[in-house]
Amino acid sequence: MSFEIFISQFFGGLSVAMLLFLVASGLTLIFGVAKVFNFAHGSFYMIGAYFSYQAIALFDNFWIGAVAAALGAGLVGMLLEICFIRRIAGREEEGAFQILLTYAFILILDDAVKFIWGPAYKTISKPESLAGSMDFGAVTIPTYNLFIIVLGLVIVVSAWYVLSRTKTGKIILAASTDTQMVGMLGVNVSLVMSLVFGVATAMGGLAGAMAAPLRTIAPGTGVEVIIDSLIVVVIGGLGNFWGALFAALLIGEVNAFGILWMPQWASLLSFAVMIVVLIFKPKGLFSREKGRKKI
Amino acid sequence: MNNKLVTMAPWLAYFLIFGSLVFAGGDHTIHIASQVIILGLFAIAFNVLFGTTGLLSFGQAIFYGLGAYITGMMAKSFGGDFFVWALLIAPVAAITLSVLLGALSLRLSDVYFTMLTLAFAQLVWGICVKWSSFTGGDDGIQAIPKPELLAGGLNYYIFSFIIVTVCIYLLWRLDRSPFGAVLKGIRQNPTRISFIGLNVFRHKLLAYMISSGFTAVAGGLYAGIDKSIHPDMFVWTMSGSIILMTILGGMRSFFGPLIGVAIFILLEDVIGRSTQYWSFVIGAIMITVVLLFPKGVVGISRHFAGLFAKKGGQLDNP
Numbered sequence: 001m002s003f004e005i006f007i008s009q010f011f012g013g014l015s016v017a018m019l020l021f022l023v024a025s026g027l028t029l030i031f032g033v034a035k036v037f038n039f040a041h042g043s044f045y046m047i048g049a050y051f052s053y054q055a056i057a058l059f060d061n062f063w064i065g066a067v068a069a070a071l072g073a074g075l076v077g078m079l080l081e082i083c084f085i086r087r088i089a090g091r092e093e094e095g096a097f098q099i100l101l102t103y104a105f106i107l108i109l110d111d112a113v114k115f116i117w118g119p120a121y122k123t124i125s126k127p128e129s130l131a132g133s134m135d136f137g138a139v140t141i142p143t144y145n146l147f148i149i150v151l152g153l154v155i156v157v158s159a160w161y162v163l164s165r166t167k168t169g170k171i172i173l174a175a176s177t178d179t180q181m182v183g184m185l186g187v188n189v190s191l192v193m194s195l196v197f198g199v200a201t202a203m204g205g206l207a208g209a210m211a212a213p214l215r216t217i218a219p220g221t222g223v224e225v226i227i228d229s230l231i232v233v234v235i236g237g238l239g240n241f242w243g244a245l246f247a248a249l250l251i252g253e254v255n256a257f258g259i260l261w262m263p264q265w266a267s268l269l270s271f272a273v274m275i276v277v278l279i280f281k282p283k284g285l286f287s288r289e290k291g292r293k294k295i
Numbered sequence: 296m297n298n299k300l301v302t303m304a305p306w307l308a309y310f311l312i313f314g315s316l317v318f319a320g321g322d323h324t325i326h327i328a329s330q331v332i333i334l335g336l337f338a339i340a341f342n343v344l345f346g347t348t349g350l351l352s353f354g355q356a357i358f359y360g361l362g363a364y365i366t367g368m369m370a371k372s373f374g375g376d377f378f379v380w381a382l383l384i385a386p387v388a389a390i391t392l393s394v395l396l397g398a399l400s401l402r403l404s405d406v407y408f409t410m411l412t413l414a415f416a417q418l419v420w421g422i423c424v425k426w427s428s429f430t431g432g433d434d435g436i437q438a439i440p441k442p443e444l445l446a447g448g449l450n451y452y453i454f455s456f457i458i459v460t461v462c463i464y465l466l467w468r469l470d471r472s473p474f475g476a477v478l479k480g481i482r483q484n485p486t487r488i489s490f491i492g493l494n495v496f497r498h499k500l501l502a503y504m505i506s507s508g509f510t511a512v513a514g515g516l517y518a519g520i521d522k523s524i525h526p527d528m529f530v531w532t533m534s535g536s537i538i539l540m541t542i543l544g545g546m547r548s549f550f551g552p553l554i555g556v557a558i559f560i561l562l563e564d565v566i567g568r569s570t571q572y573w574s575f576v577i578g579a580i581m582i583t584v585v586l587l588f589p590k591g592v593v594g595i596s597r598h599f600a601g602l603f604a605k606k607g608g609q610l611d612n613p
Contacts, residue, residue, distance in 0.1 A: 095405050095406055100539070100581060101582060104577075104579075104581035108575055111572045111575035227413075230410050234410055265425065268422065271418040271421070278403070282403050
């Protein structure tokens, strides 16, 4: 492998990793704070892409599309949380029912986009300002990929700042540890949960809009995305923000180089990585718990 | 006496409904009924994990598909007479695989377990699609030969009915055995079960193996209905549908999953043919059941039966 190919694959993997992180960090945030496993998280990625397609068709501006994607997916996410997910909180075997409820969202959202936008593929083109590519000596990297990497880093840093340096972040973290106590201190915990759900799904929707020029928009993309983000989240540890970042980078690069190494089987490599991690660290790479549970 | 009647009533209904179809059913009805009993076995075997032991696996389609592919591919390469033998080999292979997968996935609990089973299912499905020289890839395998005796739809239904009944009976005995009681205990309070001195992990693994073995029998039988198998039998929505059918019928009752399968298949036959938005309908049913009727059809009827019993003053009847 020449150095040029190495670098361009590396940056390709990095941009995939950032998109993956945008989705996976939302998934891990919802699980860490609200203790909800949102199986339908990939579907918010999908509807984000569709919202952005629709907004671009109306206003012919990529950035309005991105805002529409984030706002739209966030609102749908909050709505579903308020109308459905909240209703089953505290029930016996809550976890299993959450998975089933959000599984139903996947089926419904898939058919809903098919109903509204039709089963055919849709495409979005890159914004003109980012359509070119940059030369670094012998290596050329598409500007759009660099933009996604930068955007991902900005979101990582701002999420970290909000969660660990502001009062809002402290309330969110406290609510995840002791819901009742925080409620007694006068915080509207269910509103906080809905907002966290909204922000997380908005990140998923934004990721969908950002990925749309690189991939195609189609019903059913949510399922592919959720499987990838599951792998990321499980490797990094559910609820672990930095773990998700590391795992997204790992999976992004494994895919980017795996495709050179064994093109036909590359898509199965991430499963292999996940299985290896789970054998040695069942609760994710960064868990303090060692080995098997003693029951 | 009364109690014995109550325990035997579901069996009576089972034999009356599925037995009478042998004499009364047309071709289409027999086709539907074959699907119902075979998927019913799948759902009841799945419920050993979910309703009884409290393990939500999203990957039981692995064993269903494995059973179908082993039966189908063996019958295809060694001839139709081998079909019945392959049905015996399928559960053995599934149990072997389940030991491996179970040993890895059962170390985790709750959502981690569910997700790991899903990941394994996607891996197996991926292998099945990509290894097309061996498995036929996306197209699957068609024209699977069967023994001459089982060629017709009705004969195959009777054959499936006998096998499924034997399997369901074994699972029923298991459900009512001390082993079944331990599994229910694991669902309710695993810590206490380990205090009694029982090994929780080993019991979970046994439940996983048993469930997987019977699931493979169901998959093998399904390969004979339309004489074709395809990678969709491995796909995760297959596991998802089985979960929905189980809850729809009632996961807290032994025959509940079978009732759920029957309702689901009949609905699919009526609605699924007239709309292309069938998964929307499935999703809506799932939300309704999860929010309003988590105990399923059996739960609803038990609720009403309880009301009537109170009115009649039969409070002493459990």
